[in-house]
Amino acid sequence: MKLIGSLTSPYVRKVRVVLAEKKLDYRLQVDDVWSKASEVGAANPLGKVPCLVLEGGDAVYDSRVIVEHLDQLSPLGRLIPPPGRERLQVKTWEALADGLLDAAVLARQEATWPGRSDAQRCPAWIERQLGKVSAGLKAMETDLGDKPFCCGNHLSLADIAVGCALAWLEFRFPDLAWRADHPQLARLLDKLAQRPSFVDTQPPQG
Template sequence: MKLIGSLTSPYVRKVRVVLAEKKLDCPLLVQDVWSEGTTIGQSNPLAKVPCLVLEGGEALYDSRVIVDYLDTLSPVGRLIPPAGRERAEVKTWEALADGVLDAAILARLEATWAGRTEGERSHAWMDRQMGKVHAGLAALDQRLQGDRPWLCGTHLTLADIAASCALAWLQFRFADQPWSVQYPQLARLLDKLMQRPSFIDTRPPQP
């Protein structure tokens, strides 16, 4: 199988971290989905990454679908409980972290997309999206209060990976904002995960 993605996408990073934690070998094919020459549409009709192409040529897309599948391929480092309330809890926190990213990316596109002039940008829209970002991060940070080591259970799960990928991307793309100060418990989790080879090896290239 092969993973189609970019080096800066936080959703792709989430998948790459899971691959590393599960000790699964999967080459990364770097694609710029904004390029006129991109071929991502041949595998994902939505032209989005990440996209996991399986051995037979079938494709899986959406990072949540991909990581769910990857966690079944190896018993090493189980990241998602197999069933029940514990599974729903991990997937809910993953969905919240991904929702933070969804909102932040919409805000950034509104602020930076070259297809609009400054007068055409909606600051009310950007404020609305960033309000969602802060609400999501506050909930994640609150979950970690009291020196709780992980978001769910007693060991690393997909919830921790998703939350850390989200905060790391915000620090990368919105570097002027004091994320670590505003959300110290979440920053503590990120600092811990940044010591793991899976996070070290997936750092995006610095601008």
């Protein structure tokens, strides 16, 4: 399998962490979707990463679709439960984490995209997106409580999605200081950060 992605995308990192936790072999093709030389469009017409190219050449895209496929490839360390209430909880956590990221990415793009001047940027739009981030963090903190993991006593896709989202906030929004108001989430991230799958997929600094 070949995974097309960037080293800084939290969605790509989610897929890479799942690959590591499942101990699946793959080749990473680093691609910059903002570059004219980007090649991901040949596999994903949306021009987005991550994109997983299977051995037969078929492409799978959107991180949520990819990780569900990967979890089915091996019975080792199941990350998504079978159909039922627990599966619904795990997938809802993933949707919340990804939605938080969607808002944070939009806020960052509005604030930093070089295609706009400072006068063309919209502070109200940025504030609206960061409001979604704040609401997402509050909901996750409440739902996590004092549980060791998002959905109970074992690692699941929910934790991986949340961990990648929180780590990206620290990476791209170091001044957000979310830890002070969300100590349970901080505890979870610190625990996840010690796993080899997270250590080996840290984005490059700078």
